[in-house]
Amino acid sequence: MKLKHSLFTRRQFLNGLFGGWTTALLATFIYPVVKFIFPPYREPDEVILLFSDFEGMAPGSVKSFPWGSKPGILKKNDDGTYLAFVGVCTHLDCNVAYLPEQKKFFCACHDGWYDEYGTNTGGPPPHPLRRLVVEIAAPDLIIKREDVE
Amino acid sequence: MPSQKIFLSILVGLICVGLSLCVSGWAQPPQQQEEIQAAKDDASEEIKPAPKDIKEAIGIYVFLGWIWISIFVLIYILCQKIKEADRIYRLKFFSSVKK
Protein backbone atom coordinates (compact mmCIF):
# COMPACT_ATOMS: atom_id res chain seq x y z
CA MET A 1 0.00 0.00 0.00
CA LYS A 2 1.83 3.04 -1.20
CA LEU A 3 -0.69 5.71 -0.31
CA LYS A 4 0.61 9.15 0.51
CA HIS A 5 -0.89 9.04 3.96
CA SER A 6 -1.42 5.44 4.85
CA LEU A 7 -3.64 4.88 7.84
CA PHE A 8 -2.50 1.35 8.27
CA THR A 9 0.21 -0.90 6.98
CA ARG A 10 -0.27 -3.59 4.41
CA ARG A 11 -0.02 -6.17 7.17
CA GLN A 12 -2.76 -4.58 9.24
CA PHE A 13 -4.93 -4.35 6.16
CA LEU A 14 -4.43 -8.00 5.29
CA ASN A 15 -4.96 -9.13 8.87
CA GLY A 16 -8.16 -7.17 9.10
CA LEU A 17 -9.41 -8.46 5.77
CA PHE A 18 -8.51 -12.00 6.74
CA GLY A 19 -10.18 -11.85 10.14
CA GLY A 20 -13.26 -10.15 8.80
CA TRP A 21 -13.70 -12.47 5.88
CA THR A 22 -13.16 -15.57 8.02
CA THR A 23 -15.77 -14.33 10.48
CA ALA A 24 -18.18 -13.69 7.61
CA LEU A 25 -17.58 -17.18 6.24
CA LEU A 26 -18.15 -18.77 9.64
CA ALA A 27 -21.33 -16.74 10.03
CA THR A 28 -22.66 -18.19 6.78
CA PHE A 29 -22.09 -21.65 8.21
CA ILE A 30 -23.95 -20.76 11.38
CA TYR A 31 -27.02 -19.63 9.44
CA PRO A 32 -28.05 -23.10 8.16
CA VAL A 33 -27.32 -24.55 11.60
CA VAL A 34 -29.71 -22.10 13.21
CA LYS A 35 -32.29 -22.72 10.49
CA PHE A 36 -32.01 -26.42 11.16
CA ILE A 37 -32.29 -26.40 14.91
CA PHE A 38 -35.19 -23.94 14.96
CA PRO A 39 -37.77 -25.45 12.63
CA PRO A 40 -40.58 -22.98 12.00
CA TYR A 41 -43.60 -23.64 14.17
CA ARG A 42 -46.81 -22.61 12.52
CA GLU A 43 -50.02 -22.47 14.43
CA PRO A 44 -52.91 -23.69 12.26
CA ASP A 45 -55.09 -21.01 10.70
CA GLU A 46 -58.10 -23.21 11.19
CA VAL A 47 -59.07 -26.77 11.96
CA ILE A 48 -62.06 -28.45 10.40
CA LEU A 49 -63.95 -30.93 12.56
CA LEU A 50 -67.05 -33.02 11.97
CA PHE A 51 -69.99 -31.19 13.47
CA SER A 52 -71.76 -34.46 14.15
CA ASP A 53 -69.04 -35.33 16.70
CA PHE A 54 -69.91 -32.27 18.77
CA GLU A 55 -73.60 -31.81 18.07
CA GLY A 56 -74.79 -34.02 20.89
CA MET A 57 -72.81 -32.32 23.65
CA ALA A 58 -74.80 -31.54 26.73
CA PRO A 59 -75.10 -27.80 27.47
CA GLY A 60 -72.43 -26.71 29.90
CA SER A 61 -70.04 -29.49 28.93
CA VAL A 62 -66.72 -29.33 27.13
CA LYS A 63 -64.99 -31.49 24.58
CA SER A 64 -61.40 -31.19 23.44
CA PHE A 65 -60.00 -31.21 19.96
CA PRO A 66 -56.44 -30.94 18.64
CA TRP A 67 -55.40 -27.39 17.84
CA GLY A 68 -52.02 -27.93 16.18
CA SER A 69 -49.94 -29.46 18.94
CA LYS A 70 -52.01 -27.85 21.68
CA PRO A 71 -55.34 -28.94 23.14
CA GLY A 72 -58.34 -26.94 21.99
CA ILE A 73 -61.44 -26.86 24.16
CA LEU A 74 -64.91 -26.54 22.72
CA LYS A 75 -67.56 -25.59 25.24
CA LYS A 76 -71.29 -25.67 24.67
CA ASN A 77 -73.00 -22.87 26.50
CA ASP A 78 -76.33 -23.25 28.24
CA ASP A 79 -78.04 -21.38 25.40
CA GLY A 80 -76.70 -23.87 22.85
CA THR A 81 -73.99 -21.63 21.39
CA TYR A 82 -70.37 -22.72 21.24
CA LEU A 83 -67.19 -21.21 22.59
CA ALA A 84 -63.72 -22.40 21.71
CA PHE A 85 -60.47 -21.80 23.60
CA VAL A 86 -56.86 -22.77 23.31
CA GLY A 87 -56.75 -24.94 26.43
CA VAL A 88 -53.42 -23.66 27.65
CA CYS A 89 -52.93 -21.58 30.76
CA THR A 90 -51.64 -18.11 30.00
CA HIS A 91 -49.32 -18.25 33.00
CA LEU A 92 -46.78 -20.97 32.16
CA ASP A 93 -48.25 -23.06 29.36
CA CYS A 94 -49.87 -25.89 31.34
CA ASN A 95 -52.98 -27.50 29.91
CA VAL A 96 -56.11 -26.46 31.77
CA ALA A 97 -59.08 -28.57 32.85
CA TYR A 98 -62.76 -27.60 32.94
CA LEU A 99 -64.64 -28.19 36.17
CA PRO A 100 -68.31 -28.37 35.09
CA GLU A 101 -69.75 -28.27 38.65
CA GLN A 102 -67.98 -25.01 39.40
CA LYS A 103 -68.20 -23.73 35.82
CA LYS A 104 -64.54 -22.84 35.94
CA PHE A 105 -61.34 -23.60 34.07
CA PHE A 106 -58.60 -24.70 36.40
CA CYS A 107 -54.85 -24.93 35.90
CA ALA A 108 -53.31 -27.37 38.35
CA CYS A 109 -49.71 -26.24 37.86
CA HIS A 110 -49.91 -23.02 39.86
CA ASP A 111 -53.52 -22.99 40.94
CA GLY A 112 -54.83 -20.69 38.24
CA TRP A 113 -58.56 -20.08 37.75
CA TYR A 114 -60.69 -18.84 34.87
CA ASP A 115 -64.46 -18.45 34.71
CA GLU A 116 -66.65 -20.23 32.18
CA TYR A 117 -65.91 -17.55 29.57
CA GLY A 118 -62.19 -17.97 29.97
CA THR A 119 -61.60 -14.77 31.94
CA ASN A 120 -58.81 -15.10 34.47
CA THR A 121 -60.31 -14.82 37.91
CA GLY A 122 -57.79 -16.14 40.37
CA GLY A 123 -54.18 -17.19 40.84
CA PRO A 124 -51.24 -16.23 38.67
CA PRO A 125 -52.70 -16.22 35.10
CA PRO A 126 -52.12 -12.75 33.60
CA HIS A 127 -54.54 -12.99 30.66
CA PRO A 128 -57.82 -14.70 29.80
CA LEU A 129 -57.68 -17.99 27.91
CA ARG A 130 -57.22 -17.45 24.19
CA ARG A 131 -60.50 -17.54 22.32
CA LEU A 132 -60.97 -19.17 18.94
CA VAL A 133 -63.74 -18.44 16.46
CA VAL A 134 -66.35 -21.16 15.99
CA GLU A 135 -68.21 -21.44 12.72
CA ILE A 136 -70.82 -24.06 12.04
CA ALA A 137 -71.10 -24.96 8.36
CA ALA A 138 -72.78 -28.34 8.48
CA PRO A 139 -71.45 -30.95 8.15
CA ASP A 140 -68.28 -29.15 9.21
CA LEU A 141 -67.38 -27.39 12.38
CA ILE A 142 -64.69 -24.86 11.55
CA ILE A 143 -62.53 -23.40 14.26
CA LYS A 144 -60.39 -20.45 13.31
CA ARG A 145 -57.82 -18.14 14.80
CA GLU A 146 -59.39 -14.86 15.79
CA ASP A 147 -57.22 -12.88 13.35
CA VAL A 148 -58.02 -15.08 10.34
CA GLU A 149 -60.76 -13.93 8.03
CA MET B 1 -2.65 -0.18 -6.31
CA PRO B 2 -2.95 -3.94 -6.60
CA SER B 3 -5.11 -4.45 -3.51
CA GLN B 4 -7.72 -2.04 -4.81
CA LYS B 5 -7.76 -3.81 -8.14
CA ILE B 6 -8.11 -7.14 -6.40
CA PHE B 7 -10.94 -5.77 -4.36
CA LEU B 8 -12.71 -4.45 -7.40
CA SER B 9 -12.29 -7.65 -9.34
CA ILE B 10 -13.54 -9.67 -6.38
CA LEU B 11 -16.56 -7.43 -6.11
CA VAL B 12 -17.31 -7.63 -9.82
CA GLY B 13 -16.79 -11.38 -9.75
CA LEU B 14 -19.12 -11.72 -6.79
CA ILE B 15 -21.84 -9.77 -8.52
CA CYS B 16 -21.37 -11.71 -11.76
CA VAL B 17 -21.57 -15.06 -10.02
CA GLY B 18 -24.59 -13.99 -8.01
CA LEU B 19 -26.39 -12.67 -11.08
CA SER B 20 -25.67 -15.69 -13.20
CA LEU B 21 -26.78 -17.98 -10.40
CA CYS B 22 -30.00 -16.05 -10.04
CA VAL B 23 -30.61 -16.10 -13.78
CA SER B 24 -29.85 -19.81 -14.07
CA GLY B 25 -32.05 -20.41 -11.04
CA TRP B 26 -34.98 -18.45 -12.51
CA ALA B 27 -34.57 -20.09 -15.88
CA GLN B 28 -35.23 -23.48 -14.36
CA PRO B 29 -38.52 -23.31 -12.48
CA PRO B 30 -40.60 -25.63 -14.68
CA GLN B 31 -38.04 -28.38 -14.50
CA GLN B 32 -37.60 -27.86 -10.78
CA GLN B 33 -41.33 -28.07 -10.21
CA GLU B 34 -41.50 -31.28 -12.19
CA GLU B 35 -38.73 -32.76 -10.15
CA ILE B 36 -40.40 -31.88 -6.91
CA GLN B 37 -43.66 -33.31 -8.22
CA ALA B 38 -41.89 -36.47 -9.29
CA ALA B 39 -40.25 -36.73 -5.89
CA LYS B 40 -43.65 -36.44 -4.26
CA ASP B 41 -45.14 -39.07 -6.56
CA ASP B 42 -42.76 -41.82 -5.60
CA ALA B 43 -42.34 -40.60 -2.05
CA SER B 44 -43.48 -43.99 -0.84
CA GLU B 45 -40.56 -45.62 -2.63
CA GLU B 46 -37.57 -43.38 -2.28
CA ILE B 47 -36.97 -39.90 -1.05
CA LYS B 48 -34.76 -37.85 -3.33
CA PRO B 49 -33.37 -34.91 -1.45
CA ALA B 50 -33.78 -31.60 -3.22
CA PRO B 51 -34.25 -27.94 -2.39
CA LYS B 52 -37.75 -27.29 -1.16
CA ASP B 53 -38.49 -24.41 -3.53
CA ILE B 54 -36.84 -22.13 -6.00
CA LYS B 55 -35.89 -19.71 -3.25
CA GLU B 56 -34.01 -22.39 -1.37
CA ALA B 57 -32.34 -23.59 -4.58
CA ILE B 58 -31.06 -20.12 -5.39
CA GLY B 59 -30.01 -19.58 -1.81
CA ILE B 60 -28.01 -22.76 -1.81
CA TYR B 61 -26.14 -22.01 -5.00
CA VAL B 62 -25.43 -18.46 -3.91
CA PHE B 63 -24.14 -19.98 -0.67
CA LEU B 64 -21.86 -22.30 -2.61
CA GLY B 65 -20.63 -19.45 -4.77
CA TRP B 66 -19.93 -17.37 -1.71
CA ILE B 67 -18.02 -20.22 -0.07
CA TRP B 68 -15.77 -20.70 -3.08
CA ILE B 69 -15.11 -17.00 -3.51
CA SER B 70 -14.25 -16.77 0.18
CA ILE B 71 -11.98 -19.75 -0.13
CA PHE B 72 -10.00 -18.18 -2.95
CA VAL B 73 -9.73 -14.84 -1.21
CA LEU B 74 -8.71 -16.39 2.10
CA ILE B 75 -6.18 -18.63 0.42
CA TYR B 76 -4.68 -15.62 -1.32
CA ILE B 77 -4.36 -13.79 1.99
CA LEU B 78 -3.01 -16.90 3.68
CA CYS B 79 -0.32 -17.19 1.03
CA GLN B 80 0.77 -13.64 1.83
CA LYS B 81 0.76 -14.42 5.52
CA ILE B 82 2.75 -17.60 4.98
CA LYS B 83 5.36 -15.69 2.99
CA GLU B 84 5.64 -13.11 5.73
CA ALA B 85 5.77 -15.64 8.55
CA ASP B 86 8.45 -17.65 6.78
CA ARG B 87 10.50 -14.52 6.13
CA ILE B 88 10.35 -13.48 9.77
CA TYR B 89 11.23 -16.98 10.90
CA ARG B 90 14.19 -17.14 8.57
CA LEU B 91 15.46 -13.78 9.74
CA LYS B 92 15.31 -14.84 13.37
CA PHE B 93 16.77 -18.22 12.58
CA PHE B 94 19.84 -16.86 10.90
CA SER B 95 20.43 -14.13 13.45
CA SER B 96 20.30 -16.21 16.63
CA VAL B 97 20.48 -19.96 16.27
CA LYS B 98 22.97 -20.37 13.46
CA LYS B 99 25.83 -22.60 14.46
Add this chain to the structure above:
Amino acid sequence: MKNWPKALSTWLDDRFGLSAITQFLKEKPVPQHKHSIWLYTGSAILLFFVIQVVTGFMLILYYKPTLDAANASVARIMTEVPLGWIIRSVHSWSSTFMIAFVFIHLISIWLTKSYRKPREITWMSGVFLLACSLVFGFTGYLLPWDDLSLSATKVGTDIPRSIPVVGAWVTTLLRGGGDVTGDTLTRFFGIHVCILPIFIFLLLAIHVYLIQKKGMSIPLDAETRNEDVPTIPFWPNFVYREMVVWLVLVGILFSMAIVFPPSLDKQADLMAAAPEGVKPEWYFLFLFQTLKIFPAKILFVNGDTVAVLLMLMAGLFIFFLPVIDNKPTEWKGKIITALGYVLVVYVLIFSVWSPL
Protein backbone atom coordinates in the same frame (compact mmCIF):
# COMPACT_ATOMS: atom_id res chain seq x y z
CA MET C 1 -9.67 0.13 29.81
CA LYS C 2 -8.62 0.15 26.19
CA ASN C 3 -6.49 -2.88 26.62
CA TRP C 4 -9.09 -5.07 28.29
CA PRO C 5 -8.66 -8.06 25.95
CA LYS C 6 -5.04 -8.29 26.94
CA ALA C 7 -5.87 -7.79 30.60
CA LEU C 8 -8.48 -10.54 30.39
CA SER C 9 -6.11 -12.94 28.70
CA THR C 10 -3.42 -12.25 31.31
CA TRP C 11 -5.98 -12.83 34.05
CA LEU C 12 -7.02 -16.13 32.53
CA ASP C 13 -3.45 -17.13 31.86
CA ASP C 14 -2.54 -16.58 35.51
CA ARG C 15 -5.18 -19.17 36.37
CA PHE C 16 -4.94 -21.69 33.53
CA GLY C 17 -1.31 -21.34 32.51
CA LEU C 18 -2.22 -21.67 28.86
CA SER C 19 0.73 -19.61 27.70
CA ALA C 20 2.86 -22.70 28.22
CA ILE C 21 0.84 -24.39 25.48
CA THR C 22 0.98 -21.48 23.07
CA GLN C 23 4.69 -21.15 23.73
CA PHE C 24 5.10 -24.84 23.02
CA LEU C 25 3.19 -24.55 19.75
CA LYS C 26 5.24 -21.57 18.69
CA GLU C 27 8.42 -23.51 19.21
CA LYS C 28 7.24 -26.88 17.99
CA PRO C 29 9.25 -27.55 14.83
CA VAL C 30 7.54 -29.07 11.81
CA PRO C 31 10.06 -30.61 9.45
CA GLN C 32 9.89 -29.65 5.79
CA HIS C 33 10.92 -32.40 3.42
CA LYS C 34 9.72 -34.26 0.39
CA HIS C 35 7.11 -36.21 2.37
CA SER C 36 5.78 -33.19 4.27
CA ILE C 37 2.56 -33.18 2.31
CA TRP C 38 1.35 -36.25 4.23
CA LEU C 39 1.47 -34.25 7.44
CA TYR C 40 -1.70 -32.50 6.33
CA THR C 41 -3.77 -35.69 6.25
CA GLY C 42 -3.90 -35.79 10.04
CA SER C 43 -5.39 -32.36 10.42
CA ALA C 44 -7.76 -33.07 7.53
CA ILE C 45 -9.11 -36.03 9.49
CA LEU C 46 -9.52 -33.78 12.50
CA LEU C 47 -11.43 -31.25 10.40
CA PHE C 48 -13.87 -33.87 9.16
CA PHE C 49 -14.19 -35.31 12.64
CA VAL C 50 -15.25 -31.92 13.98
CA ILE C 51 -17.77 -31.59 11.14
CA GLN C 52 -19.09 -35.06 12.02
CA VAL C 53 -19.51 -34.07 15.65
CA VAL C 54 -21.35 -30.85 14.81
CA THR C 55 -23.66 -32.33 12.16
CA GLY C 56 -24.18 -35.39 14.37
CA PHE C 57 -25.33 -33.16 17.23
CA MET C 58 -27.78 -31.59 14.80
CA LEU C 59 -29.17 -34.81 13.36
CA ILE C 60 -29.72 -36.31 16.79
CA LEU C 61 -32.16 -33.50 17.52
CA TYR C 62 -34.63 -35.10 15.11
CA TYR C 63 -33.57 -38.72 14.73
CA LYS C 64 -35.63 -41.42 16.47
CA PRO C 65 -33.80 -44.73 17.00
CA THR C 66 -36.75 -47.12 16.97
CA LEU C 67 -37.97 -49.74 14.56
CA ASP C 68 -41.11 -47.84 13.62
CA ALA C 69 -39.84 -44.31 13.64
CA ALA C 70 -36.23 -44.44 12.41
CA ASN C 71 -36.86 -44.35 8.68
CA ALA C 72 -39.69 -41.85 8.98
CA SER C 73 -37.61 -39.54 11.18
CA VAL C 74 -34.81 -39.51 8.60
CA ALA C 75 -37.42 -38.83 5.93
CA ARG C 76 -38.68 -35.97 8.04
CA ILE C 77 -35.17 -34.56 8.40
CA MET C 78 -34.87 -34.68 4.62
CA THR C 79 -38.22 -33.18 3.71
CA GLU C 80 -39.62 -31.12 6.57
CA VAL C 81 -36.77 -29.83 8.68
CA PRO C 82 -35.31 -26.68 7.12
CA LEU C 83 -32.14 -27.57 5.21
CA GLY C 84 -32.20 -31.01 6.82
CA TRP C 85 -31.25 -32.79 3.61
CA ILE C 86 -28.06 -30.75 3.41
CA ILE C 87 -27.13 -31.44 7.00
CA ARG C 88 -27.65 -35.17 6.49
CA SER C 89 -25.73 -35.00 3.22
CA VAL C 90 -22.81 -33.20 4.88
CA HIS C 91 -22.75 -35.82 7.66
CA SER C 92 -22.72 -38.61 5.10
CA TRP C 93 -20.14 -37.04 2.81
CA SER C 94 -17.94 -35.97 5.68
CA SER C 95 -17.82 -39.56 6.94
CA THR C 96 -16.70 -40.65 3.49
CA PHE C 97 -13.98 -38.02 3.39
CA MET C 98 -12.90 -38.73 6.94
CA ILE C 99 -12.46 -42.45 6.33
CA ALA C 100 -10.72 -41.82 3.01
CA PHE C 101 -8.24 -39.58 4.80
CA VAL C 102 -7.80 -42.12 7.60
CA PHE C 103 -6.76 -44.65 4.96
CA ILE C 104 -4.42 -42.18 3.28
CA HIS C 105 -2.97 -41.18 6.65
CA LEU C 106 -2.33 -44.80 7.55
CA ILE C 107 -0.72 -45.77 4.29
CA SER C 108 1.46 -42.66 4.17
CA ILE C 109 2.82 -43.45 7.61
CA TRP C 110 3.32 -47.05 6.64
CA LEU C 111 5.30 -46.12 3.54
CA THR C 112 7.41 -43.44 5.21
CA LYS C 113 7.85 -45.67 8.27
CA SER C 114 7.03 -42.83 10.59
CA TYR C 115 5.82 -45.38 13.14
CA ARG C 116 9.36 -46.43 13.98
CA LYS C 117 10.82 -45.98 17.43
CA PRO C 118 9.75 -44.08 19.54
CA ARG C 119 6.34 -43.67 17.88
CA GLU C 120 5.03 -47.23 18.15
CA ILE C 121 2.17 -46.37 20.46
CA THR C 122 1.15 -43.42 18.33
CA TRP C 123 0.69 -45.89 15.49
CA MET C 124 -1.17 -48.38 17.67
CA SER C 125 -3.58 -45.75 18.96
CA GLY C 126 -4.00 -44.78 15.32
CA VAL C 127 -5.01 -48.34 14.41
CA PHE C 128 -7.63 -48.20 17.17
CA LEU C 129 -8.81 -44.89 15.76
CA LEU C 130 -9.12 -46.52 12.35
CA ALA C 131 -11.18 -49.31 13.89
CA CYS C 132 -13.38 -46.71 15.63
CA SER C 133 -13.90 -44.84 12.36
CA LEU C 134 -14.91 -48.02 10.58
CA VAL C 135 -17.33 -48.99 13.34
CA PHE C 136 -18.74 -45.47 13.20
CA GLY C 137 -19.32 -45.96 9.49
CA PHE C 138 -20.79 -49.42 9.92
CA THR C 139 -23.20 -48.48 12.71
CA GLY C 140 -24.16 -45.23 11.02
CA TYR C 141 -25.07 -47.05 7.83
CA LEU C 142 -27.91 -48.89 9.60
CA LEU C 143 -29.50 -45.86 11.21
CA PRO C 144 -31.65 -44.69 8.24
CA TRP C 145 -33.17 -48.18 8.44
CA ASP C 146 -33.93 -48.69 4.77
CA ASP C 147 -33.78 -51.90 2.74
CA LEU C 148 -30.19 -51.56 1.74
CA SER C 149 -28.84 -50.70 5.16
CA LEU C 150 -30.73 -53.56 6.77
CA SER C 151 -29.35 -56.14 4.34
CA ALA C 152 -25.83 -54.75 4.55
CA THR C 153 -25.99 -54.95 8.33
CA LYS C 154 -27.29 -58.51 8.20
CA VAL C 155 -24.33 -59.49 6.06
CA GLY C 156 -21.85 -57.48 8.11
CA THR C 157 -22.93 -58.84 11.46
CA ASP C 158 -23.00 -62.39 10.11
CA ILE C 159 -19.33 -62.32 9.11
CA PRO C 160 -17.92 -62.84 12.63
CA ARG C 161 -19.94 -66.06 12.85
CA SER C 162 -17.21 -67.72 10.77
CA ILE C 163 -14.69 -67.23 13.55
CA PRO C 164 -14.25 -70.52 15.37
CA VAL C 165 -15.47 -70.81 18.99
CA VAL C 166 -16.44 -67.18 19.71
CA GLY C 167 -17.94 -66.28 16.33
CA ALA C 168 -21.61 -67.00 16.99
CA TRP C 169 -21.35 -65.23 20.30
CA VAL C 170 -19.91 -62.11 18.65
CA THR C 171 -22.74 -62.06 16.12
CA THR C 172 -25.34 -62.29 18.88
CA LEU C 173 -23.58 -59.54 20.78
CA LEU C 174 -23.56 -57.25 17.75
CA ARG C 175 -27.17 -57.92 16.86
CA GLY C 176 -28.62 -58.04 20.32
CA GLY C 177 -30.18 -61.40 19.53
CA GLY C 178 -30.15 -63.99 16.80
CA ASP C 179 -31.37 -61.63 14.09
CA VAL C 180 -31.11 -58.02 13.07
CA THR C 181 -34.15 -56.41 14.68
CA GLY C 182 -35.19 -53.18 16.33
CA ASP C 183 -32.86 -54.11 19.18
CA THR C 184 -29.95 -54.03 16.74
CA LEU C 185 -30.98 -50.58 15.65
CA THR C 186 -31.09 -49.30 19.23
CA ARG C 187 -27.78 -50.99 19.95
CA PHE C 188 -26.09 -49.52 16.89
CA PHE C 189 -27.48 -46.12 17.72
CA GLY C 190 -26.07 -46.35 21.23
CA ILE C 191 -22.69 -47.41 19.89
CA HIS C 192 -22.74 -44.66 17.27
CA VAL C 193 -23.68 -41.72 19.46
CA CYS C 194 -22.53 -42.71 22.93
CA ILE C 195 -19.98 -45.48 23.25
CA LEU C 196 -17.74 -44.76 20.27
CA PRO C 197 -17.57 -40.99 20.81
CA ILE C 198 -16.16 -41.56 24.30
CA PHE C 199 -13.58 -44.00 23.02
CA ILE C 200 -12.63 -41.93 20.03
CA PHE C 201 -12.09 -38.84 22.17
CA LEU C 202 -9.89 -40.79 24.57
CA LEU C 203 -7.91 -42.31 21.72
CA LEU C 204 -7.61 -38.96 19.98
CA ALA C 205 -6.29 -37.41 23.17
CA ILE C 206 -3.64 -40.13 23.48
CA HIS C 207 -2.80 -39.95 19.78
CA VAL C 208 -2.45 -36.17 19.68
CA TYR C 209 -0.58 -36.06 22.98
CA LEU C 210 1.95 -38.58 21.73
CA ILE C 211 2.40 -36.64 18.50
CA GLN C 212 3.17 -33.50 20.50
CA LYS C 213 5.40 -35.38 22.92
CA LYS C 214 7.50 -37.17 20.31
CA GLY C 215 7.37 -34.50 17.61
CA MET C 216 7.07 -35.06 13.90
CA SER C 217 9.25 -37.78 12.47
CA ILE C 218 11.80 -37.05 9.78
CA PRO C 219 12.38 -39.23 6.71
CA LEU C 220 14.25 -42.42 7.30
CA ASP C 221 17.12 -41.67 4.94
CA ALA C 222 17.71 -38.27 6.51
CA GLU C 223 17.70 -39.89 9.93
CA THR C 224 20.20 -42.60 9.00
CA ARG C 225 22.51 -40.05 7.40
CA ASN C 226 22.05 -37.88 10.48
CA GLU C 227 21.09 -34.95 8.30
CA ASP C 228 19.61 -31.70 9.45
CA VAL C 229 16.08 -31.34 8.12
CA PRO C 230 14.86 -27.76 7.76
CA THR C 231 11.88 -26.95 9.96
CA ILE C 232 9.21 -24.31 10.31
CA PRO C 233 7.38 -23.43 13.52
CA PHE C 234 3.99 -25.05 14.03
CA TRP C 235 2.43 -21.69 14.87
CA PRO C 236 1.83 -19.76 12.75
CA ASN C 237 3.74 -20.98 9.70
CA PHE C 238 2.41 -24.53 9.61
CA VAL C 239 -1.09 -23.70 10.79
CA TYR C 240 -1.51 -21.19 7.96
CA ARG C 241 -0.62 -23.92 5.50
CA GLU C 242 -3.08 -26.27 7.18
CA MET C 243 -5.78 -23.63 6.90
CA VAL C 244 -5.29 -23.53 3.14
CA VAL C 245 -5.88 -27.29 3.02
CA TRP C 246 -8.93 -27.01 5.28
CA LEU C 247 -10.50 -24.30 3.16
CA VAL C 248 -10.18 -26.33 -0.01
CA LEU C 249 -11.53 -29.45 1.69
CA VAL C 250 -14.49 -27.59 3.17
CA GLY C 251 -15.30 -26.23 -0.27
CA ILE C 252 -15.16 -29.65 -1.87
CA LEU C 253 -17.17 -31.21 0.95
CA PHE C 254 -20.01 -28.72 0.70
CA SER C 255 -20.07 -28.84 -3.08
CA MET C 256 -20.34 -32.63 -3.06
CA ALA C 257 -22.92 -32.58 -0.28
CA ILE C 258 -25.14 -30.12 -2.13
CA VAL C 259 -24.77 -31.58 -5.60
CA PHE C 260 -24.91 -35.28 -4.68
CA PRO C 261 -27.03 -35.68 -1.55
CA PRO C 262 -27.76 -39.26 -0.45
CA SER C 263 -31.33 -40.45 -0.95
CA LEU C 264 -33.41 -42.54 1.39
CA ASP C 265 -35.05 -45.84 0.48
CA LYS C 266 -38.34 -47.03 1.85
CA GLN C 267 -38.47 -48.39 5.37
CA ALA C 268 -36.76 -51.73 5.84
CA ASP C 269 -39.04 -54.73 6.02
CA LEU C 270 -37.65 -57.46 8.26
CA MET C 271 -39.62 -60.13 6.41
CA ALA C 272 -38.95 -59.00 2.83
CA ALA C 273 -36.44 -60.59 0.49
CA ALA C 274 -33.12 -58.79 0.21
CA PRO C 275 -33.13 -56.10 -2.49
CA GLU C 276 -30.77 -56.32 -5.44
CA GLY C 277 -27.35 -54.81 -5.24
CA VAL C 278 -26.76 -55.12 -1.53
CA LYS C 279 -23.41 -53.61 -0.84
CA PRO C 280 -21.69 -52.06 2.12
CA GLU C 281 -20.21 -48.59 2.18
CA TRP C 282 -17.34 -48.16 -0.27
CA TYR C 283 -14.68 -48.53 2.42
CA PHE C 284 -15.78 -52.10 3.12
CA LEU C 285 -15.98 -53.11 -0.51
CA PHE C 286 -12.51 -54.67 -0.66
CA LEU C 287 -13.28 -56.86 2.34
CA PHE C 288 -16.67 -57.73 0.84
CA GLN C 289 -15.02 -58.75 -2.41
CA THR C 290 -12.36 -60.76 -0.58
CA LEU C 291 -15.07 -62.79 1.11
CA LYS C 292 -16.80 -63.31 -2.21
CA ILE C 293 -13.80 -64.87 -3.98
CA PHE C 294 -13.08 -67.44 -1.28
CA PRO C 295 -14.46 -70.85 -2.23
CA ALA C 296 -17.04 -72.46 0.03
CA LYS C 297 -14.58 -75.12 1.17
CA ILE C 298 -10.83 -75.00 1.41
CA LEU C 299 -9.69 -78.58 2.15
CA PHE C 300 -11.87 -79.42 5.14
CA VAL C 301 -12.38 -75.90 6.39
CA ASN C 302 -15.13 -73.45 5.67
CA GLY C 303 -13.85 -70.87 3.15
CA ASP C 304 -15.29 -67.95 5.07
CA THR C 305 -13.53 -69.06 8.21
CA VAL C 306 -10.20 -68.96 6.41
CA ALA C 307 -10.98 -65.53 4.95
CA VAL C 308 -12.07 -64.02 8.26
CA LEU C 309 -9.10 -65.49 10.10
CA LEU C 310 -6.78 -64.08 7.44
CA MET C 311 -8.36 -60.67 7.87
CA LEU C 312 -7.97 -60.84 11.63
CA MET C 313 -4.33 -61.77 11.21
CA ALA C 314 -3.85 -58.90 8.79
CA GLY C 315 -5.41 -56.60 11.39
CA LEU C 316 -3.05 -57.88 14.07
CA PHE C 317 -0.10 -57.52 11.69
CA ILE C 318 -1.03 -53.90 11.04
CA PHE C 319 -1.46 -53.24 14.74
CA PHE C 320 1.95 -54.68 15.63
CA LEU C 321 3.67 -53.28 12.53
CA PRO C 322 6.06 -50.97 14.42
CA VAL C 323 7.18 -53.88 16.58
CA ILE C 324 7.56 -56.23 13.62
CA ASP C 325 9.38 -53.62 11.55
CA ASN C 326 12.14 -53.11 14.13
CA LYS C 327 14.99 -52.85 11.62
CA PRO C 328 13.54 -50.43 9.11
CA THR C 329 16.69 -49.97 7.05
CA GLU C 330 17.40 -53.64 6.47
CA TRP C 331 15.79 -56.10 4.05
CA LYS C 332 12.87 -56.79 6.40
CA GLY C 333 11.98 -53.12 6.42
CA LYS C 334 12.10 -52.99 2.65
CA ILE C 335 9.78 -55.97 2.37
CA ILE C 336 7.35 -54.30 4.75
CA THR C 337 7.37 -51.14 2.63
CA ALA C 338 6.70 -53.30 -0.42
CA LEU C 339 3.82 -54.90 1.48
CA GLY C 340 2.40 -51.42 1.97
CA TYR C 341 2.34 -50.91 -1.80
CA VAL C 342 0.80 -54.35 -2.24
CA LEU C 343 -1.91 -53.39 0.24
CA VAL C 344 -2.70 -50.23 -1.70
CA VAL C 345 -2.92 -52.11 -4.99
CA TYR C 346 -5.02 -54.88 -3.41
CA VAL C 347 -7.48 -52.46 -1.82
CA LEU C 348 -7.82 -50.43 -5.01
CA ILE C 349 -8.30 -53.43 -7.31
CA PHE C 350 -10.75 -55.20 -5.02
CA SER C 351 -12.74 -52.03 -4.38
CA VAL C 352 -13.11 -51.38 -8.09
CA TRP C 353 -13.73 -55.02 -8.88
CA SER C 354 -16.50 -55.42 -6.33
CA PRO C 355 -19.24 -53.33 -7.98
CA LEU C 356 -18.40 -54.69 -11.44
